[in-house]
Amino acid sequence: MTSPRILIADDHGIVRSGLSTLLRSAGFEVVAAVADGVQAVEQACALQPDLALLDIRMPGMDGLQALREIKACSPGTVVVILTTYANLEYLSQAVMAGAAGYLTKDLEPERLPELLQTVLSGENLLDERMLQRVLDEAAREIRTEPEELADLTEQEIRVLALIARGLNNQQIAETLYVSRNTVKTHVRHIFEKLHVSDRTQAAIWAVRHGL
Template sequence: MSLRVLIADDQALIRAGLSALLRAAGLDVAGEAENGVQAVELAAALRPDVIVMDIRMPVLDGLDATERILAAAPGTRILVLTTFDLDEYVYRALAAGAAGFLLKETPPAAIVAAVHAVAAGDVLISPAVTQRLVETYALYHRRATADLAGLTARETEVLRLVAHGLSNAQIAARLVLSESTVKTHVKNLMGKLGLSSRAQAVVAGYESGLVVPGLLDRSD
């Protein structure tokens, strides 16, 4: 069954372009919203698999809309698509539970791929929006490491790899576990930490100090 997508953007031309792009790729565009309030209402009525969300919109911005939508339906996958790459926007979007953050300059094929990726449970940040933005901003919003005290050693290691941006399959390969076991660890650690999305787990890894800014090693 085709993925159902809701588009939220205050510019009619952008909405039309995204709708045409996604439909051409075989996706079902369930609806369009021109402000955050409409996005919240349509999300509740249509229950889309993925919402492509702009940030700066009238009445209610995309970040507040993201928080409201995910509070009501935590399983919704939200891909923020914006012209603004300010570090605070990236951090707030991920902390609110958005599954991804892309710039509107992203090539069309990459946008389609991103919709599929976040629908599959991955966290996606535009290459143009470097990990350093999240790292730097998290330094000023760090929580006590006691937040992780209830995790097992294996859950802590899985969280560290999630914060590095690794997928479940990559984590399974590195830890020599089955992918289903990794999914269970991710589900358990998110429950213990009160997180509603994998993106929030990424932020938690930085905020807690588990991942040290500047010391990421994709090969570890």
């Protein structure tokens, strides 16, 4: 089995070193460990890692701008924010820019490798209470009759609505009495048609459009 390739960006050397050691011991291949957002973007664009783990406050370019640029040049890279700040505005910006996870540094270290494997499997790593607040904000901006909705099949609309309720692929499969692989296909088509990169962006899109 191929080791997941990960890029780490944090302006504190001791954090980079600790994360590198922890993740290597858990089977990850650390392809780069950099100190600022500019280097993070350069290395991500060049190396196309499976995952980028970014701090927010870094010199040169912050993690949120780095996230946007990484998703532009390496759309297949899953990006997770690891920060000191449990800040709703940061979370909202990160989610809308394409982050698949937002974790705070008070996380127990031994949980991090497992959580990163989870996000690599296609699930999101977002605090449910904070995510609900983002969805509540999105609900206040409901738009009607979106053109993109007409491009979705009836089954894709059902799947999208269940994604917005927080169900994972297995739960959606059980709800709709279809296979998990069928759900995965629907989810992929939804992402393509809505031009989003992950489940959280799809959920926010669904809430904003009244699903």
